Amino acid sequence: MKTITFGLGGFLLVLLLWGGGAVYVRMIRTDLPPATLERLYPLPHQVVAAAAELPWLEVLHQAWLSTCRVLLGFCAAAVVALPLGCGIGRLRAVAEGLEPVNDFLRYLPVAGFSSLTIFLFGTGDIGAVLVVFLGTVFHLVVATADAVRRVPTAYVDLGRTMAYGAVHRLRRIILPAAAPTVFDNLRIAVGWAWSYVTLAEIMGIQGGLGHAIEVSRRYIRTDQVLLWITIIGLLGLLSDQVMRALGRRWFRWAT
Amino acid sequence: MGYVAPLAVDGMSRQPGTSEATETRGTSVGRGATISVEGVTKTFRLARGDDLVVFSNLTLDIAAGSFVAILGLSGCGKSTLLRLLAGLDAPDNGRVALGDGMTQGRPRVGLMLQQYPSLPWLTVGQNIGLALASRNSARTKRQVRERVPYYLSRVGLWGWQHAYPRELSGGMLQRLALARTLAMEPEILLLDEPLGALDALTRRDLQQLIRDLHAAEPRTFVMVTHDVDEALAVADRLIVLGPPGTGVLYDSATTALRLDREELVRLLQGTRVTFAAGTWSGYAPVHAAAIAHGVPGYDLWLGMSDQERCAALRAGRAAGAFFTLPALVGVLNELADLDPVIIHVFSHPGASTSCEHMLVRPHARTGDAWRWALPRGGLEEAIVQRIDGEAFPDRVVWYPDRAECVLALGREEADACITDVTFAQQLLPWWRRWRLRWLPLPDTVWPDLWCVLVVPRRRLTAEPEALRHALLALTRDASAAAVHTAGHVQYPDASRSMARLRDGTLAAAFARWGGGRLPVESILSERCRG
Numbered sequence: 001m002k003t004i005t006f007g008l009g010g011f012l013l014v015l016l017l018w019g020g021g022a023v024y025v026r027m028i029r030t031d032l033p034p035a036t037l038e039r040l041y042p043l044p045h046q047v048v049a050a051a052a053e054l055p056w057l058e059v060l061h062q063a064w065l066s067t068c069r070v071l072l073g074f075c076a077a078a079v080v081a082l083p084l085g086c087g088i089g090r091l092r093a094v095a096e097g098l099e100p101v102n103d104f105l106r107y108l109p110v111a112g113f114s115s116l117t118i119f120l121f122g123t124g125d126i127g128a129v130l131v132v133f134l135g136t137v138f139h140l141v142v143a144t145a146d147a148v149r150r151v152p153t154a155y156v157d158l159g160r161t162m163a164y165g166a167v168h169r170l171r172r173i174i175l176p177a178a179a180p181t182v183f184d185n186l187r188i189a190v191g192w193a194w195s196y197v198t199l200a201e202i203m204g205i206q207g208g209l210g211h212a213i214e215v216s217r218r219y220i221r222t223d224q225v226l227l228w229i230t231i232i233g234l235l236g237l238l239s240d241q242v243m244r245a246l247g248r249r250w251f252r253w254a255t
Numbered sequence: 256m257g258y259v260a261p262l263a264v265d266g267m268s269r270q271p272g273t274s275e276a277t278e279t280r281g282t283s284v285g286r287g288a289t290i291s292v293e294g295v296t297k298t299f300r301l302a303r304g305d306d307l308v309v310f311s312n313l314t315l316d317i318a319a320g321s322f323v324a325i326l327g328l329s330g331c332g333k334s335t336l337l338r339l340l341a342g343l344d345a346p347d348n349g350r351v352a353l354g355d356g357m358t359q360g361r362p363r364v365g366l367m368l369q370q371y372p373s374l375p376w377l378t379v380g381q382n383i384g385l386a387l388a389s390r391n392s393a394r395t396k397r398q399v400r401e402r403v404p405y406y407l408s409r410v411g412l413w414g415w416q417h418a419y420p421r422e423l424s425g426g427m428l429q430r431l432a433l434a435r436t437l438a439m440e441p442e443i444l445l446l447d448e449p450l451g452a453l454d455a456l457t458r459r460d461l462q463q464l465i466r467d468l469h470a471a472e473p474r475t476f477v478m479v480t481h482d483v484d485e486a487l488a489v490a491d492r493l494i495v496l497g498p499p500g501t502g503v504l505y506d507s508a509t510t511a512l513r514l515d516r517e518e519l520v521r522l523l524q525g526t527r528v529t530f531a532a533g534t535w536s537g538y539a540p541v542h543a544a545a546i547a548h549g550v551p552g553y554d555l556w557l558g559m560s561d562q563e564r565c566a567a568l569r570a571g572r573a574a575g576a577f578f579t580l581p582a583l584v585g586v587l588n589e590l591a592d593l594d595p596v597i598i599h600v601f602s603h604p605g606a607s608t609s610c611e612h613m614l615v616r617p618h619a620r621t622g623d624a625w626r627w628a629l630p631r632g633g634l635e636e637a638i639v640q641r642i643d644g645e646a647f648p649d650r651v652v653w654y655p656d657r658a659e660c661v662l663a664l665g666r667e668e669a670d671a672c673i674t675d676v677t678f679a680q681q682l683l684p685w686w687r688r689w690r691l692r693w694l695p696l697p698d699t700v701w702p703d704l705w706c707v708l709v710v711p712r713r714r715l716t717a718e719p720e721a722l723r724h725a726l727l728a729l730t731r732d733a734s735a736a737a738v739h740t741a742g743h744v745q746y747p748d749a750s751r752s753m754a755r756l757r758d759g760t761l762a763a764a765f766a767r768w769g770g771g772r773l774p775v776e777s778i779l780s781e782r783c784r785g
Contacts, residue, residue, distance in 0.1 A: 162389035
């Protein structure tokens with residue numbers, strides 16, 4: 001009960017700051033007519049009104065589009081990164097060959113790539129998926145390699161004394177031991193994926209919530225922009241909570 | 256039960272004809288496998304680039320079906336030995352052979368660790384099932400399921416198969432680990448401090464359990480522990496490992512000497528003291544040189560009672576022996592006819608006399624096997640020889656008597672003398688008055704223990720004799736040579752002299768000292784009263 005009260009209080013505080021800030025800016029900016037100011041600096045109730053007039057079927061469609069892109073890019077990244085990370089974490093040769101490259105790629109700005117992908121692959125889904133993929137895959141490789149490396153040697157030794165072969169050892173011992181950490185990293189990567197998909201859509205990919213933000217901005221509908229941002233935030237939160245629940249369910253032993 | 260008469264109980268008395276018994280048992284479990292370690296050398300590269308020799312030319316035979324406890328303090332290589340036996344590490348040199356060579360393939364080895372005894376993501380039953388399945392891939396899931404309760408009941412965990420390891424207590428976890436290890440149906444069980452973290456009662460229960468398991472199906476058990484009581488409680492044969500590089504100090508199966516609990520504890524403590532004293536950094540070069548010259552290196556018995564060491568020296572079973580300073584004073588008369596010589600003194604910064612060990616070798620005149628190892632004068636003389644003449648004052652001296660060193664400075668016979676840090680610290684009250692300063696020794700083997708004490712010319716005008724007395728009062732851990740020449744000298748114990756240093760008697764006495772004659776009387780009278 002107490003936490004709910006405090007949580008509500010936090011939200012109220014944010015709304016208060018927002019409203020106060022908007023009113024203040026409207027007061028001091030005398031260079032624009034009041035109607036424009038109202039559009040530029042909406043109050044919370046205006047956003048709620050915008051939500052009411054929003055075509056929700058359209059919203060669902062956009063959200064679905066973005067979600068699909070996130071899922072596709074993220075899954076592709078996971079499919080590539082998990083085996084690669086395991087390889088880097090367990091095999092010295094693989095680590096020496098791939099880790100420097102990966103570390104370099106990891107620091108290339110994905111925002112820069114997003115314009116390139118649009119240029120190369122057009123404004124379709126492929127570009128968005130590719131941006132999400134590029135944004136998450138290198139970090140996932142590092143995180144997975146780290147998790148696999150941190151599996152206590154004692155577990156691995158246990159497997160070796162049980163005369164398990166390398167494949168068996170990986171499947172029965174190393175992967176289960178590293179799984180909770182890896183899954184935690186996946187959960188964090190989903191958060192990044194949402195950021196990157198929005199970025200790509202703002203940069204020019206057609207459709208999706210980010211694109212909707214861009215369109216609303218073009219018509220100076222600040223209230224709608226804020227609404228879209230909130231929706232993306234809620235979707236991100238939802239995916240995080242889903243992952244968290246799954247993690248708790250699957251890896252109860254690690255908590 | 257337990258460690259009664261090692262030679263009789265141990266596998267040596269069991270004839271190697273037990274394979275029929277294996278057949279008649281009809282199960283997949285034999286009577287264990289033999290372990291033979293031949294000339295194994297294992298070295299670890301330390302972070303600072305040195306090599307730590309854990310084992311050098313270690314040889315060990317363990318009979319099938321015996322229960323061996325390997326005793327040693329942490330860091331002596333017990334766990335390394337187990338890893339070698341388990342096949343997790345390979346030796347640098349030598350051979351680790353398991354089994355009698357008649358049976359096909361490598362015998363199965365089960366390893367049980369104190370930490371991470373089980374896989375936390377599996378239930379108790381699954382943990383055991385995993386071990387069962389590993390043993391024979393042909394087993395069906397159903398067979399595995401049927402065998403799991405058997406092993407659970409053997410260790411008293413029946414009814415817990417659906418629990419997760421985190422729901423178990425420490426003792427139950429070790430039971431689970433034991434069951435898991437047994438489920439691998441190994442011929443050799445390696446237990447690495449399995450009961451280290453348990454309370455006394457649980458530990459006793461589990462000791463009994465392990466003992467019973469061994470009695471029921473006598474596989475080869477090798478248990479590593481630092482607890483003498485535990486080793487005595489469970490094992491038939493005891494092996495004591497010395498500090499890294501020394502190998503086996505005591506093996507109840509290969510020596511007629513029986514050690515009781517007290518003696519074992521003393522033996523282990525001996526390794527601890529020499530560890531703490533940093534002795535082994537000094538011992539290792541001696542040891543290496545000894546091996547190079549074909550001298551039996553490490554039957555330098557340490558940790559045994561002084562009488563036993565005397566006996567070993569007398570019988571020629573040891574090439575040398577370690578004695579503490581007080582002990583040496585006691586036995587010197589006894590050894591007089593052996594013509595012993597102190598060839599090496601091990602000291603420790605801030606140490607009391609009890610920490611000071613001496614390496615004594617008998618028959619000094621008849622053999623000079625050790626001379627190449629270290630110059631006659633011991634460590635200090637070795638250091639003098641190594642000193643770079645350009646970086647240090649011209650005349651660096653060393654005398655057997657440390658006080659004599661400082662006196663030599665006073666007589667202007669030398670510019671600097673070599674001393675250990677302890678002695679330098681004891682001279683602290685005088686540093687300013689005498690304008691002492693010290694330089695670290697360049698690149699010696701024992702940089703932390705030794706330094707060069709440099710005294711600028713001038714001063715030290717006090718009466719040499721009085722100074723000498725005062726220095727003697729300070730240097731309770733008087734030099735080895737003094738002991739050697741005067742075995743009956745009574746050395747005041749270190750704690751009392753340290754206390755005198757601390758309570759300020761000396762500081763006060765020297766504060767009153769005007770640079771003329773030393774207030775020797777007041778110091779000496781303090782000593783008499785103490």
